[in-house]
Amino acid sequence: MRKNERLLIYPYNMEFTPVLRHRSLLMGYEISCLVAPNGWGFTGKDAGIADRGPDIGISVAADFEKSLDLCDTVMIIKSHLPFDFDKYIFNKIKLAVKLKKNIICSLKLDREAIKEISSMCNCEGVYFKYFDGTQNVLPEEIVIDNESIEEIDTPVILTVGISEKTNKFEIQLALREKIQKLGYKISQIGTRSYCEMIGFHSFPSFMYGNAISDVNKVLMFNRFIKKIEKTEEPDIISIGVPGGIMPLNRKFTNNFGLFAFEISQAVVPDVVIASMLYEDYKPEGFDTYTNLIKYRLGFEVDFFNIANMQFDWKRANQEHVRSYTSLDYRFIDEKKMKYSSNNIPVLNILNKSDSNFMADQAIKKLVGYADVQIV
Amino acid sequence: MNSFIHMFKTPGGHYLYDVNKNVILRLSEDQYKILDYKNNDDTCKCTSEFSSQAIESIEHLRDLGFLSEKRPKEMYHPLNDTILSHLNNKVNMITLQITKQCNLRCKYCVYSGDYENRVHSNEKMALDTARKGIDFYIEHSKDNEYGFLAFYGGEPLLEFEFIKNCIEYFEERAEGKNIHLNLTTNATLLTEEIVDYFQKHDVHLLISLDGSSEVHNRNRVYRDGNKGTFEKVMENLGMIKTKFPDFLSNNIAFNAVLDPQNEFSCVNTFFADFELAKEASIMASEITDLYRKDTVKTSEKYISEIEYENFKIFLSKLGYLNEKYTAKLLSMQYNERKTRYRLLQMRQEIPDKIHHGGPCVPGAQKLFMDVDGNFYPCERVSEASPQMKIGNIDYGFDIDKIRILLNVGKISENKCINCWALTFCNLCAVAADENDGLSMEKKVSKCSSTKYSVDSLLKDICTLREFGAELGEEIYSFDMTE
Numbered sequence: 001m002r003k004n005e006r007l008l009i010y011p012y013n014m015e016f017t018p019v020l021r022h023r024s025l026l027m028g029y030e031i032s033c034l035v036a037p038n039g040w041g042f043t044g045k046d047a048g049i050a051d052r053g054p055d056i057g058i059s060v061a062a063d064f065e066k067s068l069d070l071c072d073t074v075m076i077i078k079s080h081l082p083f084d085f086d087k088y089i090f091n092k093i094k095l096a097v098k099l100k101k102n103i104i105c106s107l108k109l110d111r112e113a114i115k116e117i118s119s120m121c122n123c124e125g126v127y128f129k130y131f132d133g134t135q136n137v138l139p140e141e142i143v144i145d146n147e148s149i150e151e152i153d154t155p156v157i158l159t160v161g162i163s164e165k166t167n168k169f170e171i172q173l174a175l176r177e178k179i180q181k182l183g184y185k186i187s188q189i190g191t192r193s194y195c196e197m198i199g200f201h202s203f204p205s206f207m208y209g210n211a212i213s214d215v216n217k218v219l220m221f222n223r224f225i226k227k228i229e230k231t232e233e234p235d236i237i238s239i240g241v242p243g244g245i246m247p248l249n250r251k252f253t254n255n256f257g258l259f260a261f262e263i264s265q266a267v268v269p270d271v272v273i274a275s276m277l278y279e280d281y282k283p284e285g286f287d288t289y290t291n292l293i294k295y296r297l298g299f300e301v302d303f304f305n306i307a308n309m310q311f312d313w314k315r316a317n318q319e320h321v322r323s324y325t326s327l328d329y330r331f332i333d334e335k336k337m338k339y340s341s342n343n344i345p346v347l348n349i350l351n352k353s354d355s356n357f358m359a360d361q362a363i364k365k366l367v368g369y370a371d372v373q374i375v
Numbered sequence: 376m377n378s379f380i381h382m383f384k385t386p387g388g389h390y391l392y393d394v395n396k397n398v399i400l401r402l403s404e405d406q407y408k409i410l411d412y413k414n415n416d417d418t419c420k421c422t423s424e425f426s427s428q429a430i431e432s433i434e435h436l437r438d439l440g441f442l443s444e445k446r447p448k449e450m451y452h453p454l455n456d457t458i459l460s461h462l463n464n465k466v467n468m469i470t471l472q473i474t475k476q477c478n479l480r481c482k483y484c485v486y487s488g489d490y491e492n493r494v495h496s497n498e499k500m501a502l503d504t505a506r507k508g509i510d511f512y513i514e515h516s517k518d519n520e521y522g523f524l525a526f527y528g529g530e531p532l533l534e535f536e537f538i539k540n541c542i543e544y545f546e547e548r549a550e551g552k553n554i555h556l557n558l559t560t561n562a563t564l565l566t567e568e569i570v571d572y573f574q575k576h577d578v579h580l581l582i583s584l585d586g587s588s589e590v591h592n593r594n595r596v597y598r599d600g601n602k603g604t605f606e607k608v609m610e611n612l613g614m615i616k617t618k619f620p621d622f623l624s625n626n627i628a629f630n631a632v633l634d635p636q637n638e639f640s641c642v643n644t645f646f647a648d649f650e651l652a653k654e655a656s657i658m659a660s661e662i663t664d665l666y667r668k669d670t671v672k673t674s675e676k677y678i679s680e681i682e683y684e685n686f687k688i689f690l691s692k693l694g695y696l697n698e699k700y701t702a703k704l705l706s707m708q709y710n711e712r713k714t715r716y717r718l719l720q721m722r723q724e725i726p727d728k729i730h731h732g733g734p735c736v737p738g739a740q741k742l743f744m745d746v747d748g749n750f751y752p753c754e755r756v757s758e759a760s761p762q763m764k765i766g767n768i769d770y771g772f773d774i775d776k777i778r779i780l781l782n783v784g785k786i787s788e789n790k791c792i793n794c795w796a797l798t799f800c801n802l803c804a805v806a807a808d809e810n811d812g813l814s815m816e817k818k819v820s821k822c823s824s825t826k827y828s829v830d831s832l833l834k835d836i837c838t839l840r841e842f843g844a845e846l847g848e849e850i851y852s853f854d855m856t857e
Contacts, residue, residue, distance in 0.1 A: 011551065037551025041517040049517075052464075062550075081520040083551060280456060310457060312465075317717065326518055327460045335456075 005102070006032035008071035010092060012060055013040065013079045014326070015192075017051040020058065022173040025180075025198045033067040034060045037088065040081070051170070052308055053329045053350040064092050073102035077194075085113070093117055097124050106131045106194040131193040133205035137227050140206065144219040149266065150226040154187075155366040156237045158269035158299070160260050162289065163244035163252075165324055166275035167307040171349045171358075172240045173198070178359035179236060187234035189225070191242045201228065203242050207259065214262060222266040236366065239263065245274075245297065248311065252322060257296070264297035270369065271362045275305040275349075278327055283339050290344060302365065303358050304339075304346045308332050377414045378442040379725070381795035382407060385834050387841040392833055394795050395443040395724045399837060400436070405429040410442075443724060447792045450784030451728035454736055458781060461739040462515060462772050468523035468555075469512040470754055472745045473537055474499040477530040479561050479604060481583075482594040483632060483662045499534060500746040505541050507768045508744045513548050522549035525557040527743070527754050532564040542576050557581065559630075561595065563604050565611040567618060574622045584608060584629045584652075586642035594634065612651045628656040631704060635661055635673035639680040643702045659704040681705070689835070693842045716836050716846040718798060730784050731797040734804060737780040738765050738772050752780060752804075760810045779813070780804040786815045790822065796829040 005028060009016055012034035023031055036042045042049050042060040049060070061067050068074070074096040076089060083089070090113070093103055097120045105117070105128070114130055121128040157175060161168045172190050176198075179186050188200035195202040206212055206220055225237060241263050244254035274293055290301050308331065312323040329350035339346035345361070347354040379394040382402075389407035392399050402410070405425055410433065436442055454461060475496045477484075509524065516522065524545050526538055542556060556578040573580065585591040592603020615623045629652055631642060646657055685708050690696040692709050735741065737752035744750055745758055748768035756763040762779065766772040783804040784791045791797055802825060807818035839846060 038547065039513060039522055039549040039552035041514050052460075081551070082553075088551060278457075280453075310460070318714075323520075324518060325457065325460050325465050327457060328463075331457070331460065 004030040005073050006071045008033045008067055008074045010035045011079050012036040014051040016077050018170040018173045020047050020056050022177045027199045032070045035064045035067050036060050038062045052326045068099055075104040076107050078107050097121055100126055102126045104129045133193045133202050135204040138224055149222050152225055152267050154229050154237050155270040156267050157271040159240045159273045161244050162276040163254055165309045167349050168240055168275055174355040175359050184235040186236045187228050187232045188238040191240040218262045218265045225267055269299055271302045272299050273303045274301045275307055278306055278310045283342055301344055305349050306332050378444055385838045390837050393441050395445055396721055398719055398721045409433050445724055447725050447729045448727040450730050450788045450791050452730040452781045461736050464518040466515040466739050466742050470525040470527050470743045471505055472527050473531050473534050474529040478598055480598045498746045504748045506544055509545050509548055522552040523555045527559055530561055531558055532560050562608045562611050570615055570619050574619055579626050581628050581630055585631050586645040624654040631659045633659050633661045635677045639677050646704055657703050712835055713846045715832055731791050731800040733800050733802040734781055734783055737777045756805055760808050786813055787819050796826045799829040800825055
C-alpha cells in the first residue's frame with residue numbers, strides 16, 4: 001500500500017479547519033503538523049481553536065523549522081487574516097525546499113513567485129503544485145452557440161452563503177463524508193482551490209475574471225456539471241457557491257452575489273442549504289430570507305445554517321474594513337433553540353447531530369424523489 | 376403618548392429628529408408649529424390656526440411611518456449576548472501602566488491629588504506581569520489582524536529598559552500581526568538613544584505640550600521645584616528634528632491639555648506658528664472633570680473663542696474661508712459632525728431592546744492593565760473604584776462586572792427609554808461611578824448637558840447641510856480619484 005504524503009500546513013488558520021475535521025477525505029495525504037504564527041494565538045492549542053469548533057485532536061505549533069522534520073510536503077494556504085508573503089512565507093518556502101520538501105500552494109501568488117518557487121523545486125528535485133482553480137473537465141476555449149440549458153438528471157445539493165465566512169466549506173465536507181458513508185457516489189464542486197486533494201473539483205477558474213461573458217459563464221457551468229454527470233455517473237452532485245448571494249449594504253457588496261445568480265441559472269438544485277452569519281434574528285426573519293432566495297435565485301431553502309461568525313458592524317462603519325467576530329460553536333447551539341418551531345430547520349453545522357440531521361434529511365428528500373418516476 | 380421625536384430650529388429651518396426612524400426631517404414652519412402644539416397637547420390650536428393642507432401633511436408623515444410613539448422596552452446592550460466572544464477573541468489593544476512615578480508634577484494631572492482615583496507612588500510593573508499581560512492580549516485578540524501595545528504612566532520613559540524588554544517580547548509574541556506601538560510621554564526624558572530605538576521599532580509618541588512657554592509652564596512643572604518643562608521639551612524636539620527628521624514627521628503627535636480658565640487664542644496661536652509640528656497631528660483635550668474633587672471652572676471668553684473657532688472651521692469646510700485661518704487644534708470637530716451624521720441611518724423602528732450610546736465593550740476596547748496586573752476598561756477610569764476593576768492577569772476577565780458596565784443604561788432605564796437623545800448619548804459607566812458603586816443620580820445629573828450637546832450637534836449638522844456640506848461618505852469622488 002502506498003504511504004500517504006505527510007503534510008505540514010502553514011499558516012494554519014480557520015480556512016483549513018474543515019479539512020482537518022474531515023481529514024479522512026484527503027486522497028493520498030495525511031496531516032502531520034500545523035504551524036501558525038505566534039501572534040494568531042493558536043500556539044499549543046487544539047486545532048479546533050481556529051474555527052472555535054469542537055476539538056480535533058491535533059495541536060498547533062509555532063516553530064516552522066522544527067516541524068519540517070515531520071513532513072514530506074509543505075502546504076501553504078490562504079489565511080483569514082492578512083499575512084505578508086514576503087515577510088513571513090517566502091523564506092519558509094525556501095527553507096523547506098532546501099530541506100527537500102515538496103511544496104503545495106493554494107495561496108494566490110504572482111507570476112514571479114511561481115517561477116522562482118518552480119525553479120527552486122526543480123533544482124532540489126521536489127515538486128511544486130500550485131492550485132489556481134484550473135479545471136480539466138471542459139476545454140478552456142469552449143464556444144457555446146446554443147443558449148439553452150442542459151437538464152441535470154442527477155439530484156443536486158447546493159450550498160450558498162447569505163454572505164462570506166458562513167462555514168460553507170464545513171457544510172460541504174460534512175455532507176460529503178456522511179453521504180459517502182451511506183454508500184452513495186457523490187460528485188462535488190467545492191468553494192476552495194484545492195478540492196482535488198479531497199477528491200473533488202474546485203470551483204472552475206473560467207467563472208472568475210472577465211475573459212468570458214456572464215451568459216457564457218452560465219452556459220459553461222451548466223456544461224461543466226453535465227460533463228461531470230456523464231463521466232462520473234454520481235448518485236448525487238454537490239455544489240458549493242463561493243462568496244455571498246447578496247450585498248450586505250452599499251459598501252460591502254459581496255460581488256453583488258453574481259456567482260450565486262449565475263449558478264442558479266445553470267443548474268436547478270433539489271436540496272438547498274443557505275448559511276448565514278450570526279445575528280439575533282427573530283424566528284420570522286427566516287421567512288424574509290426564504291422569500292429573498294426564492295425570488296432572487298429561484299429556489300426554496302431546505303435548511304438554514306447559522307455560522308459561528310458575526311460581522312463586525314462597528315469596525316465596518318468606523319474603519320470601513322470587513323472584520324468578523326468568531327463565536328464559540330456552543331453559543332450557536334443555545335441561540336438556535338428559539339427557531340425550533342420554524343418550518344425550515346435552522347442548524348449549526350459544527351454540531352455533529354445537526355450535520356447528521358442535515359445529511360439524513362437531504363438523502364431522505366432525494367430518495368423520496370426516486371419513488372415517483374416521471375417518464 | 377407623544378411621538379418619539381425631538382424638534383429644533385436653526386436660523387435657516389425647522390426640523391425634527393425622529394427617534395424611531397433615526398433620521399432628521401426638514402419641516403415647514405406650519406408643520407413645526409402643528410407638531411409643537413400636538414406634543415404639548417394643545418390640539419385646539421392645531422385645528423383652528425392651520426390649513427387642512429398643513430394638518431394633512433402631518434398625517435402623511437404618519438402614513439409613511441414617521442412620528443411613531445413607540446419607545447424601546449429595555450436598555451440591553453446589543454453586544455451583551457456575544458460579549459464573551461469579544462473578550463476572548465477581539466480585544467482591541469492593551470495599555471500597560473508601567474509605573475506610577477513621574478518626574479513632573481503637572482498641576483492638573485489625575486495623579487496630582489485633585490482627583491479621587493490616583494496619586495503618584497513608587498510602584499512599578501514587574502516584567503513578568505507585563506509579559507503575562509502581553510500573552511493575555513495575544514490570546515484574546517485572535518480575530519484581529521493587528522496587535523496594539525501602548526505604554527502609560529506616570530512617565531513611562533522613567534523605565535526605558537523595561538519598555539525595550541516589553542517591545543521585544545511583544546514583537547516575538549505578535550508575529551504575523553501588524554504591530555502598533557504607542558507611548559504617551561511628557562518628552563522631557565527623550566534622548567538620542569531612546570529616539571533611535573523608537574525609530575527602529577516604529578514606536579509612535581503622543582507628547583503632551585500645552586502651548587507657549589507661558590501656558591505650558593503654568594501647569595507642567597518638574598517634581599523637584601516649580602520649574603517649567605517647556606524649554607526641555609523644545610530642546611528634545613530640536614534634537615529629534617536634526618537627527619531623526621522622519622521620526623518627527625511620521626511618529627509624533629501632540630496633545631494639548633486645555634485649561635478652560637485660560638484663553639484659547641494664545642494656545643491656538645502657538646500651534647499655528649509651531650514649526651516643529653507642522654506635519655504632526657495635534658489634538659486637544661480639556662482638563663478632565665471625571666473623578667475630580669472640585670469642578671473645572673470655564674471662562675466665558677474660553678467658550679466664545681472655542682465656538683468662534685469651530686464656526687471658522689465650518690466656514691472653511693464650506694469653502695468660505697481658507698483652511699490656514701482655522702484652528703488645527705480643533706480640526707476633529709468637523710469630523711465628529713461627519714461621524715455622528717453617519718449614525719443617522721434610517722431604520723424601520725427602534726428595537727425593543729436597545730442601549731444608549733456611550734459604553735464601550737469594557738475590556739475589549741481599550742484594555743488597561745495597572746502596575747499590579749489589574750484590568751480596567753481604559754486609562755480614564757478610577758483605579759480606586761472596585762466596580763471598574765474588571766479582572767486581573769491571574770484570573771482573567773470578571774464577566775459579571777463587565778456586563779454591568781456594558782449595560783449601565785439599566786440603572787437609569789426608565790429615563791433612557793424615553794430619551795430622544797439615546798442614540799447620540801456619550802455617557803458610559805464612568806459617568807455613574809461614585810467609587811463605591813454606580814449611582815443613578817450621578818449619571819442622570821449629566822443628562823441635561825448631554826441633551827444640550829446632542830441638540831447643538833443636530834443643529835450644526837442641519838446648518839451645515841443647509842449650506843451644502845456633504846457630510847456622508849463620498850464614494851463617487853473616491854472612485855474618481857486617479
